[in-house]
Amino acid sequence: MLLYFIKRLFLFIPTLFIITLFVFALLQFSGGDPALNALERSYQESYDISNDAKKIRAYRKSNNLDLPTFYFSVQRLSSCDTLYRFPFAAERSRAEALAYATGDWSLIARLDDEIKKRLNREQSDTKASHLLMEILTAKSITQIKASFAQLSLTERNDGLDELVNELNCNHWRIKNYIPTIRFHGISNQYHLWLTEILNGNFGNSYIDRLPVSIKIKEALPITLIISLCALLIALCIAIPLGIYAAYYQNGWLDKICSQLFFTFYALPTFWVATLLVVFFGAGDFLEWFPVYGIGNPPEEANLLEKFKIYSAHLALPIFCYLYGGLAYLFRHIRRSTLEELKQDYITSAMAKGLSIHAILWRHSFKKSSFPLITILGSALPALISGSFVIEYIFSIDGMGLLMLEAFFSRDYPMILSLLLLGAVLTLFGMWLADLLYSFADPRVEIDDSKKYHKG
């Protein structure tokens, strides 16, 4: 059996690899551009409006965003092979549209080069420069021709007219229907990122250039504390109530707990959190708890004072974390206890005169706690992911807010690191749950044919 668990550990590697591929692909398809977000954050009104393109190019270069995404790409033969080098999505979509229309990207590239040469010669704010600019930004052949037709005869000469006439040719449109695989080698974003991860370097955040590992290290403890406290308290409440509700099935305890916890389950977290802040923290009603942060105890405070301050600040967030999980835990414990109580050995124990307490806790609980092992195993990633709603409302600088900010800013290194961390913990949680099963019930064994037996 030990071998089985070791094999499971080794299977992590290909699983994680597939997860990274999946996550990387999702990020590329999710839209948004971290360079644009950075530009928006750093926007200064300036004279030189071509600065935006320069800044985006420089930003993409310094963050390796000007490299191809993966080792290879599948494209039409007519497509531009260096599409990833265009700084603006507008330029990329124009390149794609014109390449498709003409069937030959190289023709468009030559036309653009010629236009840029002429623009450098022309004075700005002339009609000719405007028309040339229109050609350079046109997304269709019709638009190019319409602008070209307005140029004077002298402006059309020296090869420009030939290039525009070539646009009409249909020779190359067959290339639109021929797929091609373009290999980019190891100089691609995925490879660079993977290499860094394997060397233990999670990269720097795009938002403030701080190392991702440091930002995670700062945010993780508070999220862990809140999650663990919430989980422990939820277990302490749900387990005894679940067991007694099962024993006194359909009694007042069972009915009240079921109704109450499912009502809790139905309440959205953001609404409950806001109500708690307004009713228990604001100056209008009860002012029992502080409303934001985790507390700022003075340096000279002793341990008990610090505990009081932190507890006061975390009471409401912890409640918001745990109330939803109560119903889930309660129902599982109740159901599994009910099943156990129907077993013959329980009847025998009762007949022998054992106390209810002993029957429920010493005998039945051990078996009925199996679902708990699964729940705890799957709770592992949830412990670190936090809840951005709760952290947002209570101003707690935890993993939830970190993830939210990373997504909104398209902070790829942070997003990939957090998702990878979550994936590792999920796999580890499942592995741990299986291991604990085998310890909890000696009848559980794995045979050579890898079938899972119980009893």
Add this chain to the structure above:
Amino acid sequence: MQSNQRSFTHLFRALLLMLIFINLIACIPESQDDKSNLLNKIIMREAADAKSLHPLTVRDAVGFKVALFMYQSLVNIDYESQSLVGVVAKGEPQIDSLPKQIYKLTYQLRPEAQFDNGRQIEAADILFSLKYYLAPFTFNRDNRDYYQFIDSVKINKNNSTAISFYTHQLNSRTKFISGDFFILPYESFDPNRILSNYSISDLKQLVKTDSLPNLLQLEQHTDSSIKNASIQDLKGSGPYSLLNWEKGKRIQLEKKSNWWASNLNEQSVYFQNKANQLQIEIIPDETTALSALKSGDIDVLQGLSPKNYEKLQSDSSRFLTYEMEKRGYQYIGFNMNHPILQEKELRKAIAYICPLKIIVDQVYYGKASISSVPYVSATTSNEDQYAHNLQKAKNLLESIDWKDVDNDGLLEKEINGELVELELEFLYNTSNDSRAAIGMILKQEAKKVGIKINVQSVEWSIYLERLRNGNTTLFYYGAQTAPLPPDFSSLFHSKSAFGGRNFAQYQSIQADSLIAIINKNISVDKRDKIVKAFYGLIQDELPYYFMLTPYELIATSKKVKGLRIYSDRPYYWASELYK
């Protein structure tokens, strides 16, 4: 029966334990109120933390707000007179025209200006600071672009309080921007005096530091300082020093005891330091921030929504409220490359269906003002040229052949041989309730004239991408502007159209020419005339329908005194407040 009793006893014990625990922790420590009164500490709320407080990389609004208390520039805009006021310099630069179209801007420094170590701020410090902003560090790109226009600098050896900048690019904003960088002590930022080995032109020509070990060392030192947010490195000549920065939680500033300008009899905001301590608490959620204000945990709450502002306004026994029209604009933009929106009559018709007064009353609770131009001045008319008029909208649409052919209440027109319905998408960014409401109002009004508007929200990153990509129809956007001479380049110039901030993709030779003239260094009267002509053009062509500018709404506890609200960021100066 016995077992029932036992379980009830267990339950009772558990509940009792919980109550005791809650009481233990619910005895919350005294609020910060009393302590902050004694310390004359002002506690403010911000929705997000500063990204950086280092002078080279401070970009975001909160970072700038804090940096303005820590560092000073040569000059800055006076919030009341809207003219330049000298901060480290005595006043505006003297501008001299030299041969070969070179301009010289000379600043005279205040002889009393000092750093914290008592060293007088001299011309050499200005030169060092400018070099620092032009250093070829990878994270310094924005600053290098911004100050590229300065060709060289000269210091008079006989007069250490005078410095001259030379440039061949003089325009309407040069004198504002030339003195708009923080003056920094080399002891903190370049202790080994590495930059003294390079001239301004050397630094401008360098692209990176890789080949220069000493510059590379300085870059690494600066990078480390930025990432670690080392408080001891972030020194300036401002009225406050950084006491503490707990990332994501709070920023604390302390008044300097021997600040050089303490005894200056200057009323400008840049010379105030009434509060002993300034503390910024990071509270993203407005409801939580409101609760914190009510419970006395914070003193100043800025950027309130109109609804919450009204509630606080009605509680005048506990709170003071302030409102001011912000300098800026909000508009509905039209994608001029969209086949339907290419006719200006249609754009005008959409402007006519927009009920601005209703939007101001219902969406902003009256806390916004109608503003039909992007830069408002005393001489330009701010009247809405397209006051709500559905009949005019219908007439315009009819004049360009939009008719309800199939009697379904929706207008159609033949475009390129195809019958096209008048259906448009109104795009805005998610989590913006006011824009959502404006979209719905517009949709309802548009229906009355036969236009179908689909209101669509997208996440911010996608929204930015679609705007820059020109993948829009109608869109809503807004921005704050600075109290500087207007520069319409980014919004209207054709060079900004493709991937830039000219989201309407507006391209007009006439507009480009007018912008070029406006940006020149011409007299205020002449500029106003050209701006008026420019506004006439854009209000006729209507690439954007400028609508309104919302008010800045601030509330404070009654203990806080001295607040003056301004129309420019940061809208109030915490250094003017006291308890």
